[in-house]
Amino acid sequence: MYLRTQCFLNQTEANFPQVKYTAFLYNDALVWSGLEQDDIRILFKYLTTSLFPSCLESEMQAVQTSPYSTRTATERPSTGHYGKFITGPPNLNDTSLGKIPRIFVNTQGTKTDECNLLVYRALSASICLMVEGSYQLNLDFCRAVDQFLGPQLTVLASDMGEQYSKRLSNSGDSMKYIYFNHMNLAEKSSVHADVSKRAASTSIPPEIVKLMSDVQADLIMTGNDCELIVKGPGDFWVVGKKSDQRELYFVSQKSVNLIEVHEEVKKLCANHFSNIFFLD
Secondary structure, three states, X not given: OHHHHHHHHHHHHHHOOOXXXXXXXXXXXXXXXXXXXXXXXXXXXXXXXXXXXXXXXXXXXXXXXXXXXXXXXXXXXXXXXXXXXXXXXXXXXXXXXXXXXXXXXXXXXXXXEEEEEEEEEEOOEEEEEEEEOOOOOOHHHHHXXXXXXXXXXXXXXXXXXXXXXXXXXXXXXXXXXXXXXXXXXXXXXXXXXXXXXXXXXXXXXXXXXXXXXXXXXXXXXHOOOEEEEEXXXXXXXXXEEEEOOEEEEEEEEOOOOHHHHHHHHHHHHHHHOOOXXXXX
C-alpha cells in the first residue's frame, strides 16, 4: 500500500509539472512527504491543528443546517468520486478559486521556494499539492486536478480503510500502545478512547498514565536506546522502548510474569510495527 501511494504521487507530479512537492496523509497521519523534516513538521502541525479541524467544523455545520443533507455516507456523489478541495475552489462550477495559502519551503538549505498550497481530500485520505508560486492558478487547472485525483484517491482511500479495518479486527490485542517518532512527528495510539479528544479521553486509569509518564522520563534520562518494563498496581504492566528518535509504550492488565509480558510486546511489535526498526 505504501508503494502504491508513492507511485500515485509520482504520477500526480508527472501529470502536473507545476506541482513541485507533494505530501499524503491518511486519518490525519503522515504517510509520505517530499519535503524536508523541518518543513513537513510545520506543515503537518498547520494541517492537523488548524486546517483539518476548521474544515470538519464547517462540514458539520453545513450538514446540520442544510435541508439537503439526507444523503448517506455510502451513496456516491454525482461526480462519481468523493474527492474535493479543502483549500482551493469550493465549487468547480463557480468562478472563485477560494482561499489558497501561500507557503515558503526551504528544501536546499539556502534557497526558499514560494508555493501555493492546494489540499485535496477523498474520504480519510488527503493529498497536499505545493504548486510553484510563479504559476497562475486557474479553474481549468483545478478541474484537471479534480478529474485526475478524485477517482484514484477515492479508490485508494477506500482500500486503505478496508485494510486498516481488517488489521484492527484481526489483531485481538489486549495491550494498549502509544508510538511517537520525533523525526517526522508520526504517531499511533490505541490508548486514547476517542481520537478527536485525545487530550481528555483515555481508556486506562490516571495512575497508569502517570506511570507511563515516569517511564518516559526515565528513558529520556538514560540517553541510550533501551527498554524498561515496570509492574504497576492492579496487575498493570507498563513497557517503554526507545530507539533513536522513536518511542513506543505499552500498557497491559494481565496476571502474567515478566517473560510473558516481553513475549507479548514482541508479538504486538510484529503485528503493528513490523516496518519500524526497534532494537531488541
